Amino acid sequence: MFETLIRGATIVNAEGFERRDVGITDGRIVARIAPGETASARTVVDAAGAYLLPGLVDAHAHLREPGLTHKEDFSSGTHAAALGGVTTVLDMPTDEPWTATAEQLADKMAMTDGRIHVDVGFQAVVSSDLSHVSGLLDLAPVSFELFTADVPDDFLFATLDAVAEALRAFVGSDTLIGISPGDQSILTGSTLRDRSGTIAAFQASRPPLAEANGIARALAAAASAETRIHVRQVNSELGVEAWSRLRGMADASVETTPQNLFFTAQDYETQGANLKASPPLRSPHDVDALRAALSAGLIDIIATDHAPHAPAEKAARYAAFADIPGGMPGLQTLLPTVLRLVEEGLIALPDVVRMCASNPAERFGLGRRKGRIATGHDADILILDPRQSSTIANADQVSRAGYTPFDGWTVQARLTSVLLRGREIVREGKLIGPSVGNIVTRES
Template sequence: MFETLIRGATIVNAEGLDRRDVGITGGRITALVAPGEAAEAGTVVDARSCFLLPGLVDAHAHLREPGLTHKEDFSSGTHAAALGGVTTVLDMPTDEPWTATAEQLADKMAMAEGRIHVDVGFQAVVSRDLSFTPRLLELAPVSFELFTADVPEAFLFSTFDDVARALRNFDQADTLIGISPGDQSILTGSSERNKAGTIAAFLDSRPPSAEAGGIARAVLAAAVTGARIHVRQINSELGAKVWSRLRDMADASVETTPQNLFFSADDYETQGARLKGSPPLRSRRDVDALRAALGAGLIDIVATDHAPHAPAEKAAPYASFADIPGGMPGLQILLQAMLKLVDEGLITLPDLVRLCARNPAERFGLGKRKGRIAAGYDADVLIVNPRQSSTIADADQVSRAAYSPFNGWTVKARLTNVFLRGKEIVRDQVLIDPAQGKPVRRES
C-alpha cells in the first residue's frame, strides 16, 4: 500500500513521456505502475490529463542570507521557489560574509534548518587562501564557486595561472567548480576609459569578448588540470561560439538564464533597473544566437541567477547606470519562463526537464535523488495542467523584490500542485505545508 498515489497523468522525464501512475511512500517514489492498475493508497491524487514533472533544480540562486536579509532570506526565497515548482535551490556563496570557511558553511546550513520551504544545497566560494578547502570538502557543498572578475580581491582569480592553481587544489576531490567567466583586465580598462555612466557605457564595460575569454580560460584550465567545471551564465553569440568549439576539451558544462533567452539590451529603455544585472543583456542577435545554441543542445542547464534587491534599492536614483544594484528575482517564474519556450517550439517538455531538473541534479551531485520521476528518487513532483493558462504578475510575487521582469506574460499551462519528498506543499499557488525543506549535500 502506498502513502500517496498520483493517477492518470503523463510523466515527463528528460528521456521522454510515459503514461504511468506514481506510488509514493516514505518521501520516495516507490513504484511506477501501469495506468489504472489496481493499487491501494492512503491518498489518491487525480491528475488526469495533466503532466507530471520532477521538481526543478535551480543551480544558481542567491537567497541573501546571512547578512543581506533586507533583500531576501531563506524563508521568502524558498517560498518563491515552491510557488514556482523549484523544489531544490542551489544557493550561491556571495552573502555577507561570503561562504569561504567550514565554519561559515556550517553556520549557514544551521540557519536554514526549519525555515526553508524547499530543499537547499549550499555552494562555497574558493578563497585565495586555499587552506580552507579540506574542511569545506568535509561538509560536501554541492559546488565550489571560483570568480575571475568583478569580486573582492580575496576571491579574485584573474589570470590563467591563478585559475589553474585553484583547480589543482581540488585534485582527486569529488566536487564541481563553478566558474563565472570574465576578464578583469577588460573591466579595469573600461572603468578607466569610460566615466559616462550611461547604459551604453555599462554595456561597453562588460563586452562579449570578456565573457568569451573567460570561457576559454576556464575550459583550458580544466583541460590541463582535470577538474570538473561548470561555466556560469553565458549570454553572447561570441561566448556561445567559443563554448561550442572548446566544450569537449574538458569535463565542463554551461548554463544560461531565462532573462538572457528573452530580453535584449533594448529592453533597458523600458524596464531599466528591473533588468539591470551582470553580465549585461546583449543585442537581439546575441539573444537569437543563444536561443539557437539552446535549441541545438549546446546549453546544459538553465538557471535563474535569482538575485533580488529591496524595491527601494532598485528605485533609488543613481549617478550611473552601472551603480544600480545588479540582479533580479527568478525562482518563482523559472517554470513559466521555460514553458514559454515550449509554447514557442524552441524546446520540448523533456528538454525542459533535462535543462532544469536532470542535468543540474546530476552535475551538482544530487543525481541519485533529484531530477527525475523514477523508483527510488525523492518524490519531488509537479502537476502541470496544459488545459489552463497562467499569467505572471508582479502582485503575485512573494520574493522581497516584489516584481518580475516577465510581468504580464501568459503561458499555456498552469502549475497546480507541488510535492516535496511526497508531501504536498503547494496547491493552486498557495503554500499549504510550509518549512518542509532540508539542506542537501553533494553525494558521490
C-alpha cells in the same frame, strides 16, 4: 499499500513522455505503475490529463542570507521557489560574509533550521586562502564558486595562472567548480576609458569578448588540472561560439538564464534598473544565437541567477548605471518562462526537465535522488495542467524584490500542485503546511 498514489497523468522525464501512475511511500517514489493496474493508497490523487514533472533544480540562486536579509532570506526565497515549482535551490555563496570557510558554511546551514520551504544545497566560494578547501569539502557543499572578475580581491582569480592554481586544489575531489566567465583586464581597461556612467559604458565593461575569453580560459585551466567545471551565464554569440568549439577540452557544463533568452539591451529603455545585472543584456543578434544554441542542445542548464534587491535599492538614483545593484528575482518564474520557450517551439517539455531538473541534479551531485521521476528518487513532483492557463503578475510575487520582469506574461499551462518528498507543499498557487525543506549535500 502506498502512502500516496498519483493516477492518470503522463510522466515527463528528460528522455520523453510515459503514461504511468506513481506510488509514493516515505518520501520516495517506490513504484511506477501501468495505467489500469490495481493499486491502493491512503491518498489517491486524480491527475488525469495532467503532466508530472520532477521538481526543478535551480543551480544558481542568491537567497541573500546571512547578512542581506532586507533583500531576501531563506523563508521568502524558498517560498518563491515552491510557488515556481523549484523544489531544490542551490544557493550561491556571495552573502555577508561570503561562504569561504567551513565555519561560515556550517553557520549558514544551521540558519535554515525550520525555515526553508524546499530543499537547499549550498555552494562555497574559493578564496585566495586555498587552505580552506579541505575543511569545506568535509561538509559536502554541492559545488564551489570561482570568480575571475568583478569581485573583492580576496575572491578574485584574474589570471590564467591563478585560475589553474585554484583548480588544482580540487584534484581528486570529484566536486564541481562554477566559474563566471569574466575578464578583469577588460573590465578595468574599459572603465578607465569611459567614465560616463551610461548603459553603454556598463555594456562595454563586460563585452562578449570578456565572456568568450573567460570561457576559453576556464576550459583550458580545467583541462590542465583535470577538474570538473560549470560555466555560468553564457549570453553572447561570441561566448556561444567559444563554448561550442572548446567544450570538449574538459569535463564541463554551461548554463544560461531566462532573462538572457528573452530580453535584449533595448529593454533597458523600458525596464531600466529592474533588468540591470551582470552579464549585461546583449543585442537581438546575440539573443538569437543563444536561442539557436539552446535549440541545438548546446546549453546544459537553465538557471535563474535569482538575485533580488529591496525595491528601494533598485528605485534609488545612482551616479552610474553600473552602480545600480545587479540582479533580479527569478525563482518563482523559472517554470512559466521555460514553458514559454516550449510554446514557441524552441524546445520541448522533456528538454525543460533535462535543463532544469536532471542535468543540474546530475552535475551538482544530487542525481541519485533529484531530477527524475524514477523509482528510488525523492518524490519531488510537479502536477502541471496543460488545459489551463496562468499569468505572471507582480502582485503575486512573494520575493522581497516585489516585482518580476516577466509581469503580464501568460502561459498555456498551470501548476496545480507541488510535492516535496511526497508531501504537498503548494496547491493552486498557495503555500500550504509548515516549512519541510531539508539541506541537501553532494553525493559521495
